[in-house]
Amino acid sequence: MEREQTIILKNKPKIVGFYAIAGPKEGKGNFGPYFDYVMKNDHFGEDTFEKAERKMMETALSGVIEKSKLTAKEIDLMIGGDLLNQIISSSYAARAFEFPFIGVYGACSTMAESMAVGSVLIDGGYCKHIVCCTGSHFSTAERQYRFPLELGNQRPPTSQWTVTGAGACVLSKEGDGPHISSVTFGKVVDWGIGDVNDMGAAMAPAARDTMLNHFKNTNTKPEDYDLIVTGDLGKLGAEILVDLMEEEGYKLGVNYGDCGQMYFKYNQNTLCGGSGAGCSATVLNSYILKKFKEGQYKKVLFMPTGALLSTTSSQQGDTVPGVCHAIVIEA
Amino acid sequence: MEDKQRNLQYNRYVNSKIPKTHPWPTLFYSFIVGGLICVLGQGINDIIMVLFPYMSQASAWAITLIVLIFLASFLTGLGIYDQIGKFAGGGSIVPITGFSNSIASPSIEFKSEGIIYGICVKMFTIAGPVIVFGTVSSVLVGFIYWIIGMF
């Protein structure tokens, strides 16, 4: 018998508040109107991009605490992560608020990972209010993983654009709002993709694995959800996932979407779409949760994927492993 | 063994899915931009020869390259060179200006880590191999000619 990776949550942890902040380019994208705050420039009044990323997360944290009508003292725990080495943006943002902090790293799947961990802790009755926060910044990711901004190189057609943005939400034992009904922690899956510019293809098998496991454990089908949304597989990765799932007998139809693929408008030159920890975080904490509020969505499967590589592993010729964590949000 | 088979098959499948971009526009732009940079270099060289008729060819070319290197670093600082590179590709990488850009861009980028550990240490993250390979190969060539010269 296969291992069951899904945890069914009996006590229905609620999402009582959510907040998303994004950069100027993202503000002009398809989700622009839904963000709580759009930055005027990528520096956000700081002298380095790393400090701008940190300030973005601090803004998201204070914004979400205010929107949930709580104070920082009432938060029992913060769970968060980002893409920088030693997840400095999250830890430094947590420093400013003085709440207990668990740093998690799941690359671009970090939002779902932190929410999954948080909702399990609340379900178990160990915490009352947990804030989850994730973000990424194009310019910091670019220089950590790729090349200097001013280098005159071309981006390969499969590459994606790291989203500048941060999203945060507060999970509570009680209160109003949609609840998390189940979570599925994903395995690290590697199907031997070596091209670091082709993250979508590297992560799609992880999404397939988690999705299959989730459908089996919860005894559901794609049609049971109003929306199934992956994080940042991008145009190519999303197409691959649809193909992979069809092989297994599941048909992903119009209710399937990918945050990265939908993020930018056609003329924004992002090739395969958006990516980064901030990609799924900002979409979930603006568009998706707003649609819950408006009553349009009743049940959503949110399952961002992450590519767990580093520059060292790719320079040593390793392939790119992926991971995918899924959470089900119900009204 | 089964995994290896699956990975191979998956890689093959992914390669067939990768969006096929039309190479013609970038090839065209790289040709035009590359050609124009070379014409600019020839122009600078001719002007130098007119101004200083007694200068040796080699010195005139050295000064030409220095002028081009200056222009490229300046445009890199202004944030223009990477935008040229976005559509010109090889057209702005292969000329000496691309070498200059690859030294100037990390210097500017890593300025935030300070002058010593930022600018100076990171300056050669991209162009380092050019200097290393150049030096090593020139020593090898010199060595070969030295051996030949002994006979």
Added chain:
Amino acid sequence: MDIFLTYLIVFLVGGLVCMIGEVLIITTNITSARILVTFEMLGVLLQAVGVYEYISDFAKAGVNVPIIGFGASLAKGAIGAVKTNGFLGIFTGGLAATAGGIAAAIFFAFIFALIFKSHTKK
């Protein structure tokens, strides 16, 4: 008319060299550092076997401006220095011949790094 022809050749040869670089980028996805090294080594090779002078007489800036020219002067410097200085020339020749370019690149990069900040890509 003569000068027009010279510039036409410079444009065509220079453009062609750069386009070959672009073909390499598209077909093999190699990074710009590798492109630079590849063309530089091509220059060293052409100079070492002694054909670079002929190409350069014909195409002038068309090959001198691409990094091929940089590689060629490295090799040319080494060869020349070995002839005049003997053994020491093996080590001094290459860098001495290209010192202008390297020093300029380092100097201007340093100065402009002090002045400018990096911009986010659009």
